[in-house]
Amino acid sequence: MRRAMSGILKRKFEEVEASSSPCSSLRESDDEVSCSESGDSSDSVNPSASGPFTPDSILKREKRLRTRRVHFENVTVYYFSRRQGFTSVPSQGGSTLGMSNRHSWVRQYSLGEFALEQERIHRDMLRDHLKEEKLNSIRLKLTKNGTVESEEANTLTSEDISDDDIDLDNTEVDEYFFLQPLTTKKRRALLRSSGVKKIDVEEKHELRAIRMSREDCGCDCRVFCDPETCACSIAGIKCQVDRMSFPCGCTKEGCSNSTGRVEFNPIRVRTHFLHTIMKLELEKSREQQQ
Ligand SMILES: [Zn+2]
Ligand SMILES: [Zn+2]
Incomplete structure (x- = not known):
């Protein structure tokens, strides 16, 4: 949204130039409109709210032929705690994932920091996935493809798999990997680990009714x-x-x-x-x- 806004501001820059500046950093750099990518846009919606602005040297300078570009400096991330959703219809089960109405904290990153943070989160997700895969293959081995009972297989958890057992650095996945649908079991586990003590079963019944009503067409x-x-x-x-x-x-x-x-x-x-x-x-x- 902010991107779009910056675009509009850029086009209208010539008009607003004389009255006020959409971003403070304009004064420092006259060929790049610099905005931070933040959710708070009140400053640009109503620029005059920030008080009278005295245009400085920018107006006195010759207009350059260089094209003005929009660039981004920061990423502001609003973090929300997880809640039971009541908002989506997954193809199976209830317990959809949602978020609370208000964010619980905010963090600002530089673009570089944010890329690193994304990479860290993705590595964690991939690590969990590889450990789970390893665990499954060990279980299959212990139970001879599920044909024999194994006490050891039953007690093993992914915490028993060490980082040395998986090859995190040589596993390449594309971006889609991180957007896979989660099973009902995983959704429930995520909700519990986020502090949801009681999962409302009403959602499960509602979702089943919606799915059934969707079959009833044509x-x-x-x-x-x-x-x-x-x-x-x-x-x-x-x-x-x-x-x-x-x-x-x-x-x-x-x-x-x-x-x-x-x-x-x-x-x-x-x-x-x-x-x-x-x-x-x-x-x-x-x-x-x-
Ligand atoms: Zn028909
Ligand atoms: Zn027909």
């Missing part, structure tokens, strides 16, 4: 849709087929819905995804070459 036509009887056609909406006979049961050839019919094409979505990734990779390598 027309009841089988193979053929007659526009006179097809619920979609009567309602004036297109038939939609996301996967085999869901939500609508008609086929491309059999559907005569007068509004039309759309079919989800996973190959088209996949191709679009691959194209986008390729484009991004290309941009990245170009940037690195510069």
Whole structure:
């Protein structure tokens, strides 16, 4: 949001120049609009609030032809404690993850510090993941792929795995790795470790009802849709087929819905995804070459 704001400020800079400055650091550097990436934007929404501003030397200087650029100095991170969510519908289970209404603390980083912090968090996540994988493989070995009981396998936890047992430095994962959905069990464990003493089971029931209601859609036509009887056609909406006979049961050839019919094409979505990734990779390598 702040980025967008800075963009607007940049464009309007010529207009506001004479009255006030959106950022204090403008006085130090006249070719770069410098803003910290902070959630608090009251200063730029209402610049006059900060009192009368006497424009200094910047106005007296010759206008340079150099283009003005926006750059960022800081990252302000607001930390929120974790709470049961009641906000999302995961594909399984209840206990969604949410956050409290107000942040509990704020920390400001330089861009470099923030990159390091992200790297540290990602390394911790990867370490946990590798330890869990190692633990599973040890368990499988001890129980001979789950065919025999093993006291040792039952008592082992990921804390028994040392950092030497995993190869953290030679494991490469992409950014998507850190955005994987969490299982119900993991969500519950996260909530408990965040101090949620009692997980409200009501959420689980509500989510089940929502998921079921989402299944209950589309027309009841089988193979053929007659526009006179097809619920979609009567309602004036297109038939939609996301996967085999869901939500609508008609086929491309059999559907005569007068509004039309759309079919989800996973190959088209996949191709679009691959194209986008390729484009991004290309941009990245170009940037690195510069
Ligand atoms: Zn239909
Ligand atoms: Zn149809």
